[in-house]
Amino acid sequence: MKIVSKSNSSQRFKHLKTGSKEHYPEVEVRYSSRRRKTASASWEGERIVLTVPATLHGNDRAAVVDALVQKLLSTRPYVRASDDDLILRAKELADQYLGGVYPTAVQWSKGQLKRWGSCTAATGTIRISERLKAAPSWVIDGVLLHELAHLIEPNHSERFKVLTAKYPRMAEVQAFLEGFSLATEQLRNKV
Numbered sequence: 001m002k003i004v005s006k007s008n009s010s011q012r013f014k015h016l017k018t019g020s021k022e023h024y025p026e027v028e029v030r031y032s033s034r035r036r037k038t039a040s041a042s043w044e045g046e047r048i049v050l051t052v053p054a055t056l057h058g059n060d061r062a063a064v065v066d067a068l069v070q071k072l073l074s075t076r077p078y079v080r081a082s083d084d085d086l087i088l089r090a091k092e093l094a095d096q097y098l099g100g101v102y103p104t105a106v107q108w109s110k111g112q113l114k115r116w117g118s119c120t121a122a123t124g125t126i127r128i129s130e131r132l133k134a135a136p137s138w139v140i141d142g143v144l145l146h147e148l149a150h151l152i153e154p155n156h157s158e159r160f161k162v163l164t165a166k167y168p169r170m171a172e173v174q175a176f177l178e179g180f181s182l183a184t185e186q187l188r189n190k191v
């Protein structure tokens with residue numbers, strides 16, 4: 001298999017409708033001479049990697065690539081979410097589970113290497129680690145909800161647990177994050 005082109009999706013997929021340009025994931029297109037009919041696409045971390053039959057050209061190729069990118073993006077909407085998108089989502093979750101306790105700001109954070117999220121209750125600011133961007137949306141929803149609950153209850157008290165337990169997949173979120181921590185630590189040790 002030969003890698004013919006590497007491109008940043010912000011240039012190649014300008015016409016995708018939602019999200020701001022700088023938050024598009026990188027898309028790599030590989031052309032395979034062994035593949036005759038079907039194209040495939042998958043996430044590799046925060047990148048989308050597509051394998052397309054080398055025989056597919058022009059508009060056909062563009063249409064296949066575009067459809068697969070759209071499909072994958074819909075499975076991980078947070079990959080291209082901006083801070084504005086984050087606060088909108090946080091408010092939706094607050095309405096749904098916590099009776100509408102709103103943060104003043106929600107931001108992606110580059111600096112958070114040991115925590116997945118944090119909440120400064122005094123200012124109402126929530127930060128979510130950028131390392132979570134490629135995680136499934138229900139995981140990031142869970143982390144957002146955890147931090148939102150800190151706006152009501154600062155400690156991991158019984159009251160806090162009652163609040164966060166309203167999110168049905170909270171136990172799965174914990175399990176995912178434990179596995180994710182372990183995996184990323186192992187990756188770091190490899191370097």
Ligand SMILES: [Zn+2]
Nearest residue numbers: 146147150156
């Ligand atoms: Zn906490």
